[in-house]
Amino acid sequence: MFEQIQPAPRDAILGLTESFREDPSPNKINLSVGVYQDSTGKTPILESVRRAGQLVLERQKTMSYLPIPGSPAYAAAVQQLMFGAGHEVVVSGRAATSHTPGGTGSLRVAADFIRQQLPKATVWLTQPTWPNHPQIFAAAGVPTKSYTYFDAKTNGLAFDEALAAIQQMPAGDVIMLHGCCHNPSGIDPTPDQWQRLADAIHDRGLLPFLDFAYQGFADGIEDDCVGLRALCRPGAELIVCSSFSKNFGLYCERVGALTLVAKDKATIDTVQSQIKVCIRTNYSNPPAHGAELVTTVLGNAELRCMWEEEVAQMRDRIHGMRSLFVKTLQAKGVPGDYSFITRQRGMFSFSGLTPEQVEALKQKYAIYIVGSGRINVAGITEQNVGRLCEAIAAVVKGT
Numbered sequence: 001m002f003e004q005i006q007p008a009p010r011d012a013i014l015g016l017t018e019s020f021r022e023d024p025s026p027n028k029i030n031l032s033v034g035v036y037q038d039s040t041g042k043t044p045i046l047e048s049v050r051r052a053g054q055l056v057l058e059r060q061k062t063m064s065y066l067p068i069p070g071s072p073a074y075a076a077a078v079q080q081l082m083f084g085a086g087h088e089v090v091v092s093g094r095a096a097t098s099h100t101p102g103g104t105g106s107l108r109v110a111a112d113f114i115r116q117q118l119p120k121a122t123v124w125l126t127q128p129t130w131p132n133h134p135q136i137f138a139a140a141g142v143p144t145k146s147y148t149y150f151d152a153k154t155n156g157l158a159f160d161e162a163l164a165a166i167q168q169m170p171a172g173d174v175i176m177l178h179g180c181c182h183n184p185s186g187i188d189p190t191p192d193q194w195q196r197l198a199d200a201i202h203d204r205g206l207l208p209f210l211d212f213a214y215q216g217f218a219d220g221i222e223d224d225c226v227g228l229r230a231l232c233r234p235g236a237e238l239i240v241c242s243s244f245s246k247n248f249g250l251y252c253e254r255v256g257a258l259t260l261v262a263k264d265k266a267t268i269d270t271v272q273s274q275i276k277v278c279i280r281t282n283y284s285n286p287p288a289h290g291a292e293l294v295t296t297v298l299g300n301a302e303l304r305c306m307w308e309e310e311v312a313q314m315r316d317r318i319h320g321m322r323s324l325f326v327k328t329l330q331a332k333g334v335p336g337d338y339s340f341i342t343r344q345r346g347m348f349s350f351s352g353l354t355p356e357q358v359e360a361l362k363q364k365y366a367i368y369i370v371g372s373g374r375i376n377v378a379g380i381t382e383q384n385v386g387r388l389c390e391a392i393a394a395v396v397k398g399t
């Protein structure tokens, strides 16, 4: 029976890392997948996480199953990190958080929940978006549509188009927004624009769905909650998928969270009973270790302070690499004004390179970036920036 199965194409992002690994070129550069690298090109274990790991090891008494939604201590820590400890959503008990294997795991559980419990809803995705978004909803059987988010002419937010699209979306549909550091464009609404988008979403009777994978990589851990908090209205519903891959450097531990907010505690208890069914039929209950690390860091004053500094260092290094990248593009004579790259936020630069130029970078220079032209700025170093910009100059000039 297997002989009739056709091969699937490689993944739009992780498939590039597979190709990168197979590439024999000694000078190859991987700027595809969103993984932070330090100035030496290594993806470090954060010191706060390393120390938390020692504490976890010392106090761990069992490796028995966790509850279906994971540990309550982790859920409380995640809610406090996103909403703030005294926030009405937390105090009223109208939010429920489940620990999921990574942000992708939380997206899939949320998608299964939408398919089962909100079967008439369409999920509206930003155009462009992370290539895995449409795949996840399709795999769960949830219909998706797109709304314009990015304006290629200004390299900025297509705010008026997004607002106009929201005003046309059918009530009862779900609208996805990226909590900060929009993937792939790096363009976020301003605080004022968040308020206006949130007003429109609320007035239209849409369910906001926030993908929040880069908290701390735009302006700061607290500042990056501006969009999330704009969407928290009295009695209003919300879905948030968060990931700690990037801000804790816990990529391989797969630590994410799914938070749903309902009108009141009784409603969220019912909703959470359905989420538990989605989890149980998917991976049963989550793996413990990564969430233990996050809970330990967030619950220990010294480690938390150290972690916040480490996140700031990663953020500052990426900001620095953005400026260096733009300066080096100019120095290498790349035609055009690339200063917009310094206004983008988070790990990625939406460079404007065409699919043909991206392909030429790979074929001729062993430089791997995503087909949309998305470059992982967090992978640029002082050592590789020169070669990168020379290669971009050559492909842009068509030489």
Ligand code: LMR
Residues within 6 Å of the ligand: 013, 014, 032, 033, 034, 035, 130, 132, 183
């Ligand atoms: C990315 O966009 O590169 C990251 O979110 C990693 C992934 O799983 O695609």
